[in-house]
Amino acid sequence: MKRREFITAAGVGSAATAAGVTGAVGTAAAQEEEPDWPDFVSEANEYSSGETEDLRGQDEATVQVGAGDGLAFDPPAIWIDAGTNVIWEWTGEGGGHNVAGQEGEEYASDVNDQAGFTFEHTFEEDGQINTYQCDPHAGQGMHGGVAVGEVPTREVQEGGTTDIHEMGVQLQEHYIGIGAMLMISVSLVFTFFVLKYGESSHAKGGN
Template identity: 35%
Template sequence: MDISRRNFVRIAGVSTAVGVAGCTGNGGNGGDDTVPGEDYPAIDEWLTETEVGDADDTYEGTLLDRRDSDTLTIETGAAGNGGNFAYAPSAVLVSTGTEIEWSWTGEGNPHNVEAEPDDQLGESDYEFSSGEAVGGSGVQFTYTMDTAGIALYHCEPHLSLGMKGGIAVE
């Protein structure tokens, strides 16, 4: 089995965290590369909000921390919200300059990606659109997160089901 250095470090870190759980007293996240959603209240509110669409049932109250990545792929049409009506991951933290690629799974079609600040609690610092909702696998929409802020987005046809996402950019 060929293990990359990164996977070895991740496995060793998880093993160490499991071995010393409760002994460090640092309140860490056990090496799972997440940050609390409460650190980003606009994203936390957007993904749990039910006055604008439904809450995203895939959101577990944390953002996946990917500040060390230059690119990130978000699955569009991932399992969740009563079918394939989710983005995966739905909440993420990235660095300025990160290129985000939303990639359609081919499930739960049609989908799109819409960041419209006026429709998203007035909290989104970004405005972008993949265009009209389309179906199929292999569809992609790419956007570079070029300034610090918050991007709240949704799928127009599936907003009522909770198909929402949030990106914190630092």
């Protein structure tokens, strides 16, 4: 194999290995449980899988109304203990909004478009996944979810990456991370030296 081809092969090989290992670390780190949200919440604006805000252990939780592009609740999915008071705070963005309970506990605020407007509801029933929406923007994905206490959960997984736990391999993320960095470093240093000194015999011969 010619030197150039070898450099390319080594570089691609190391990069692929490092990327593979990094992907596995990402999966392991992100792997956790979150409430088994209905699609109504999974498709809410500003929500993506695994981004449930875990506020258990606190007696108060705050959610912004009119976040993101103005048509979202933030955080859109929260997990609280029974007895927690949830306070929705209007940002004033996105027009008139309200908060209206759907599945679960019943509550509804007025529609308002002023920054600083607030609405509160204390969730009392343990084990329930509550959903709510903004009536004027429900059709545009302005939804939210409040999971209370011991609710059914699902495992959070990033799409497409290998689940190293399912493979039965228990690897310490720490060591995998160091390994990935070492491989990248070795690859870079190797490439640097070959490029710098590999051609030197010809270059110096010319001088």
